[in-house]
Each structure stands twice: as C-alpha cells, then as structure tokens.
Amino acid sequence: MQDAEKERQRRQRMRSVAIAWILAALVVLFFIVTIVRLGGSVAVRPL
Amino acid sequence: MADVAYSARVGTVEAATGGDVADYFALLKPRVMFLVVFTALVGLVAAPGSMHPVLAIASLICIAAGAGASGALNMWYDADIDAAMARTAARPVPRGLVSPEEARSFGTVLAIGSVLCLGLMANWLAAALLAFTIAFYIFVYTMWLKRTTPQNIVIGGAAGAFPPMIGWAAAGGGISLDSVVLFLIIFVWTPPHFWALALLRTRDYAKAGIPMLPVVAGPDATRLQILIYSLILAPLGMVPAIIGLGGTLYMIVASILGSLFVVMAFDCYSERQGEAADRAAKNLFAYSVLYLFLLFAVLLVEQGFGIDGSTLPSLWAL
Numbered sequence: 336m337q338d339a340e341k342e343r344q345r346r347q348r349m350r351s352v353a354i355a356w357i358l359a360a361l362v363v364l365f366f367i368v369t370i371v372r373l374g375g376s377v378a379v380r381p382l
Numbered sequence: 383m384a385d386v387a388y389s390a391r392v393g394t395v396e397a398a399t400g401g402d403v404a405d406y407f408a409l410l411k412p413r414v415m416f417l418v419v420f421t422a423l424v425g426l427v428a429a430p431g432s433m434h435p436v437l438a439i440a441s442l443i444c445i446a447a448g449a450g451a452s453g454a455l456n457m458w459y460d461a462d463i464d465a466a467m468a469r470t471a472a473r474p475v476p477r478g479l480v481s482p483e484e485a486r487s488f489g490t491v492l493a494i495g496s497v498l499c500l501g502l503m504a505n506w507l508a509a510a511l512l513a514f515t516i517a518f519y520i521f522v523y524t525m526w527l528k529r530t531t532p533q534n535i536v537i538g539g540a541a542g543a544f545p546p547m548i549g550w551a552a553a554g555g556g557i558s559l560d561s562v563v564l565f566l567i568i569f570v571w572t573p574p575h576f577w578a579l580a581l582l583r584t585r586d587y588a589k590a591g592i593p594m595l596p597v598v599a600g601p602d603a604t605r606l607q608i609l610i611y612s613l614i615l616a617p618l619g620m621v622p623a624i625i626g627l628g629g630t631l632y633m634i635v636a637s638i639l640g641s642l643f644v645v646m647a648f649d650c651y652s653e654r655q656g657e658a659a660d661r662a663a664k665n666l667f668a669y670s671v672l673y674l675f676l677l678f679a680v681l682l683v684e685q686g687f688g689i690d691g692s693t694l695p696s697l698w699a700l
Contacts, residue, residue, distance in 0.1 A: 346402045
C-alpha cells in the first residue's frame with residue numbers, strides 16, 4: 336500500500352514537472368512569436 | 383458511458399497510482415497526430431505566399447495540439463468501447479490510469495487553447511477550420527456516427543482530411559481548389575484504409591457493438607466497397623498534378639502508387655478465405671499508410687525544395 340502511495344506521489348510530481356516545462360515552453364514560444372509578429376524594426380524608434 | 387468502463391477497472395494497483403506523463407501523452411494518439419502534422423505541413427508549404435518559419439512551426443504545434451485534443455476527447459467518450467476491444471483495451475482510460483473526467487478536461491483545455499493560439503499566431507480562418515475539425519470529430523463522428531451507421535468512417539473521415547486545409551489556410555492561402563483537392567484525397571483514402579483494418583477486427587467491432595461495414599454488411603460487401611473507393615482514389619491522387627499543384631515527379635509517383643493501391647485492393651477483393659484474406663487486408667492497410675505518406679512527401683519535396691520532374695534529368699546527371 337505504501338509502495339502504491341509512493342508511486343502515486345512520484346507520478347503526481349512527474350505530471351507537475353511536465354506541466355511546468357510546458358508552461359515555460361509556452362512563455363518562450365509566445366515571446367518569440369510576439370517578436371516575429373512585431374517585426375524586426377520594432378526596436379528602431381526615437382528616444 | 384465512459385464511467386462504466388472506468389469504474390470497472392478502478393481499484394487496480396495501476397489505477398490507484400494514477401497516470402504518468404506517458405499516459406497523458408498516449409491520450410493524444412501520437413501516431414494519428416504525426417500524420418495530421420505531416421499533412422498540415424504539406425498544406426502549409428504548398429500554399430501560395432510565404433510564412434515566417436517561427437510562425438509556421440508555432441502553427442503546426444497548435445494543429446498538433448488540436449489533433450491531440452480530439453484524441454483525448456475521443457478516448458473520454460469511447461472508454462466503454464475501447465475497453466471492449468483488444469486493440470484499444472490498453473489505452474489509459476479503460477486501464478483506469480486516467481479518469482474519464484481528466485481525459486475530458488485535458489482534451490477540452492487543449493482544444494480551446496490550440497484554437498485560440500492558432501488564431502493569434504496564424505489567422506482566424508485557420509483557427510475556425512481547426513475548431514470545426516475538432517467539433518466534427520467529437521460531435522459528429524465520435525458521439526453520433528460511430529455507434530449508429532456503417533458509413534461512420536466515410537463521413538467522419540472528413541475530420542482527418544481537414545489538416546492540409548488548415549495548414550494551407552494558416553499560411554494565408556485561404557480556402558482554394560488546391561486545398562480542397564488535398565482534402566478530397568484524404569477523404570476518399572480513409573474508407574479503404576479503415577475498412578481494411580475493420581476486416582481484420584470484425585469480431586472486435588461486433589463485440590463492442592460498433593456497426594462497422596464488415597459487421598453490418600459482411601466482409602464481401604466491404605471488399606467491394608474498398609475496391610470501388612480505391613478506383614476513385616487512384617485517379618484522384620493524380621489531380622494535384624493536373625491543376626498545377628504537383629509537378630511531373632508527383633504525377634509519376636501518384637500514377638505508380640495509385641496503380642499499386644488498386645492492385646492491392648483487388649487482391650483484398652479476390653482473396654476471401656483464411657489466412658490469404660487476412661494477409662491481403664493487412665497488406666492493404668499497411669500500404670494505405672505508406673501511400674498517403676509518400677504522396678504528400680512528394681508534394682512536400684516539390685513545393686519545399688523546388689524539385690519536380692523537369693529538374694530530375696539534371697539531378698540524375700550529377
């Protein structure tokens with residue numbers, strides 16, 4: 336029974352880690368897509 | 383419906399530990415997802431105009447997620463029949479590793495997320511097509527047709543045929559004759575592909591109460607239908623070359639592959655007894671996957687690398 340509980344916790348932890356990685360990847364993807372959609376000249380503006 | 387199958391398995395040690403990441407990945411039907419992404423990629427590359435590579439990759443991720451969402455929602459709703467069939471009994475929901483509610487939530491979140499992201503990253507026409515595809519697969523095919531008519535995979539096959547149209551629309555090509563032709567090729571390819579499998583799994587489908595054509599009309603009628611669809615598919619596969627979407631290389635490959643498809647369908651039609659019949663159906667099923675893959679791969683090579691029949695002599699001279 337204890338083994339099953341340990342295994343359940345291990346799988347829960349793995350799922351949480353996977354969700355964290357996916358969210359991080361989405362943040363990076365959205366950042367890159369935003370830069371691409373804005374275009375290269377977005378940083379060129381008068382101060 | 384799904385609850386019945388799930389509750390039948392709850393209580394096992396596996397169910398008590400819950401699913402791991404691989405089980406959730408399995409909910410996405412990765413092999414189907416690969417074919418969806420591949421055909422969408424071809425639509426995206428073949429469409430007129432150009433798309434930034436980052437946006438193209440992001441769009442393909444969205445389309446893959448949408449296909450995965452369809453798979454997860456299908457496994458939620460079909461858990462009862464999945465549990466009754468040997469081919470699908472090891473899926474995460476019938477095994478009790480993922481609850482039907484989790485599969486439904488997972489699929490719903492993915493579906494909404496993929497559609498919204500595709501709209502933001504590509505355009506809203508592509509997003510609308512993706513939303514329609516997911517809805518068609520779940521509401522029309524899974525919930526309605528699959529359990530009620532032997533024409534289930536004929537009409538429901540439209541869901542699997544949309545990805546190249548979505549890719550085409552994502553690249554800014556809108557909806558055109560070219561993308562509709564790509565849709566039609568997969569639409570007509572689907573019945574012989576699935577019926578070849580159904581011939582091998584007739585008892586399984588009958589046990590699960592699914593009215594697949596071999597169960598309802600018998601294997602001989604199914605073999606005839608397979609042959610008829612193959613005779614339509616072979617010339618249809620050449621249409622891209624006629625309308626200018628494919629080049630000479632595509633025409634050559636489509637002619638050879640289409641002829642082979644008809645030969646194998648005829649073999650499946652004429653071999654009706656024992657191991658020879660099973661082997662013919664198995665060969666046709668395996669070949670049908672190869673056929674679609676190669677047909678679209680040639681389009682990808684022609685459109686993506688600018689290689690067609692006219693450039694072949696110079697390549698051979700190298």
